[in-house]
Amino acid sequence: MSDSPRPSAPGPEGHDHRPGHSHGDGHAHDHAGHDHSHAPTVTNENERKVLISFFLIASFMVVEVIGGLISGSLALLADAGHMLTDAAALALSYMAFRLGRRAADEKRTYGYARFEVVAGFLNAATLFLIVAWIMFEAWRRFSDPQPVLAGSMMAVAVAGLLVNILAFWILTRGDSEHVNIKGAALHVMGDLLGSVGAILAAIIIMATGWTPIDPILSVVVSLLILRSARSLLRNAMHILLEGAPDDATPAKIEAHLMGAVPGLAAVHHIHVWSITSGRVLATMHVRPEDPAQARAVVAAAEAALFAEFSIEHATIAIDWGDAPGGCSLTQEEAGHPHDDTPDDASLIAGRAT
Missing domain, CATH: 1.20.1510.10 (Cation efflux protein transmembrane domain)
Known part of the structure; x- marks a missing residue:
């Protein structure tokens, strides 16, 4: 995840091309030091x-x-x-x-x-x-x-x-x-x-x-x-069918993050699903109140997700506030008022990390 405000001199098409952070859509992803090995734990x-x-x-x-x-x-x-x-x-x-x-x-x-x-x-x-x-x-x-x-x-x-x-x-x-x-x-x-x-x-x-x-x-x-x-x-x-766990729905995640993460202005485009029993993953967009605190906001969000919902892998994209909407299907249209379907580039970026 980006640890600084959006760069003033972006690369081609306005994307941030810093190694290890860019996923081709202006979305930066930080894993806050978590171990994101996807090898399943089977005893x-x-x-x-x-x-x-x-x-x-x-x-x-x-x-x-x-x-x-x-x-x-x-x-x-x-x-x-x-x-x-x-x-x-x-x-x-x-x-x-x-x-x-x-x-x-x-x-x-x-x-x-x-x-x-x-x-x-x-x-x-x-x-x-x-x-x-x-x-x-x-x-x-x-x-x-x-x-x-x-x-x-x-x-x-x-x-x-x-x-x-x-x-x-x-x-x-x-x-x-x-x-x-x-x-x-x-x-x-x-x-x-x-x-x-x-x-x-x-x-x-x-x-x-x-x-x-x-x-x-x-x-x-x-x-x-x-x-x-x-x-x-x-x-x-x-x-x-990649349904949200009962105790970690998008609405519950949004409400918890808004109350638990300092400096968080908004969170949306939340998707949460399980790979198997006990392995919950999520993707979402967050908008920090102060772009300079983007890294701290994302780190706090990942920690809150793990502590409250046991979400072991959260892919979080920064919403800089000036990018066009990235969802072609809103949750209102899909019957889920608290969530949006991410654009293709964001979804690919989230699952590739």
Whole structure:
């Protein structure tokens, strides 16, 4: 970011051409000494949790398939089918973490961390498919009840419950807010609920002999899974569409900076988005009251953004007050009254740093 007023003798087309500061549009960018390496932070702990859970789920899935076939229980077979997709989802999550560790390169300047969000999206999508299959099979079984061996069903369901509790405990230790960990944990939670449903069904069948309870509880469990899947899908889509985090909207950023940064006359053209869970980035234009204090204003703005919103990378362009408007689409037109879309040169400059 520029540390002095706009130069009195600009280069061609009025641009500031000082090395390391100009981005071809009169916009200077200062990073106030922050480390702006875009290599994603992926912990070995997250990888290990997912890998251990994968082996637990995949191993017991085989047991549950055999138990479901022997006992004739839809609840067990449905849970086994869920476990199959869980194993695939956990494998995908592990692969996402492995890819996420790769450093940024010339083609992917923010690295591969976004792949973790894609994995969360796919996990949610598979949950919807599982629920659809369970609903169909439950309707078929309810119309034509099948005999169920309640004793075998109970034994397998209890063992499955213990395995799922262990896997869920492993996944929810430490960093449980990561979208990829959340997706894996939701899959395991669905399995856990499936095991509970199978146990209840086995108890009722043993006590009354009423086998329709098996598909009925399968539907109840699938509805609980559907609720979690909807939440995960919405969060993953929000990140993929580069939506603003709920606690760091443009309006909140503008209000905070105007109150926290001395010498700031105006802030606009705010854009904020997430690369993946916990990695928030932003671009904006600021207008200092005194051009001579431009560098100090930008440094204070970056510090305030990091302290209040955990924005690790803020690309801030100075609005010198005499440049023509740079946005072809205003937030009023887009339905967002507190933000503007930056001009192409500013946007390219912000994401290239």
